[in-house]
Amino acid sequence: MAQPAAHPLPKRTRAEDIEVRLRHDILHGILKPGEKLNLDRLREAMGIGLSPLREAINRLVASGLVESEAMKGYTVTPISVANVDEVAALRIELEPYALRCAMKNGGLEWEAAVMGALHRLNHTLRVPGDPASLAQWEAANNAFHETLIGRCDMPLLMKMYHQLVALNDRYRHIYLKATPIQREVIDEHTAIAHAAIERRADEAAALLTGHITRSTSNLRRLIVADLPEAP
Amino acid sequence: MAQPAAHPLPKRTRAEDIEVRLRHDILHGILKPGEKLNLDRLREAMGIGLSPLREAINRLVASGLVESEAMKGYTVTPISVANVDEVAALRIELEPYALRCAMKNGGLEWEAAVMGALHRLNHTLRVPGDPASLAQWEAANNAFHETLIGRCDMPLLMKMYHQLVALNDRYRHIYLKATPIQREVIDEHTAIAHAAIERRADEAAALLTGHITRSTSNLRRLIVADLPEAP
């Protein structure tokens, strides 16, 4: 699946630069959940004008990472047990559905992409000490999951999926600083991929549901321990 | 269900004003699907500065009504058969799920709200000639559906739902200029409401699915006739 070289010169606009930077900082807990975003200070810190900064932040509001209140400013979306639970519930509702659609629409090319992404993922190790390897593993993991369901051919659904993944990744980054890769996770990915390309729909969906459930419940335990009750 | 007077002085910001105005114009086809949004002309036409205009448009991008391309400007999201189909599919995937959750969470207050919204809807007539009555019926219809699933207590899900409803309403406005209210629609709403508050979960979900399917397939036929194939 050769990348058609999206754009020769994407010429990222300043607002887009700021956006990815802010998104990264939020997703990695550098900007803490619940933290107020002071526009003036951010502007100065990033050496940028207010206009692109506002624009970037507005896009983050769209993706659910920032909340806005008129005339009061912007806040990094708080975290809560209720929110992790909702993210998990919606992933369980949407991802297996997307997978079923992808299994219908996908052809040989899709099967090949899935197996390729699986191979790459299974051969990308997560070294607890090394942040770079963690980032690499996460990229491979997200690429695998995205390839799996990408051929559902539903742009709105994919947008929702990306939003949920972003929120979920933030929880992972904050609470799962470093864990070695589990053998069982590899097995799960492999089983899902094979069931998918062999069009065992119910089985694939069930495996994916289980995979999401397991990877989430682990996270949930840590969060519940940290957030005693509603803040 | 008395409105708790959302805010004493919401003090809407200019960007918010523009946003609702643009949203209305898009939802009602005044700004046509696929139309390019010229910032300078819009700014002049609305007697407003560029900053709040950009902010408003960015929020519409977030809600899927406008698309943006860096350095190329903004476009009213095009319509297509594929898009109506996706909107319908996602509504069928999400709304019955939300309803099941609401049936678990809701108590007497919720039941009362549902029956109240149903009554109001069933007594709001849709007069083909009168735009005001159409708007009123639509508001009552949306209020009913929102009340029905509102107690799912999932903010993200509700945001997705609102997005889908907005897209769906646009198709309705553009293609269903005026139709008298059908007796069977009233019956469907009534059946859904009763099944819901009596906690007949499977039946309520099935009824809602059927309701969405029917109201959508009607629309779809008109759209297919109008859009021969992919534009």
Next chain:
DNA sequence: GTGTCTACTATAATCGATTATTTATCGAAT
């Protein structure tokens, strides 16, 4: 006649300064 390069025009993106609103501070009256 056709293709390509260049100057021009339209428009999107950005900046710096100004205005409007909220939040914090202080003082006085109860």
Next chain:
DNA sequence: ATTCGATAAATAATCGATTATAGTAGACAC
């Protein structure tokens, strides 16, 4: 001491002008 009100400081929202980019038309060469 506490609450209310007025003022001052902080910060969000907006404006007008400037800069950068993309699209277009025209000139030139072949």
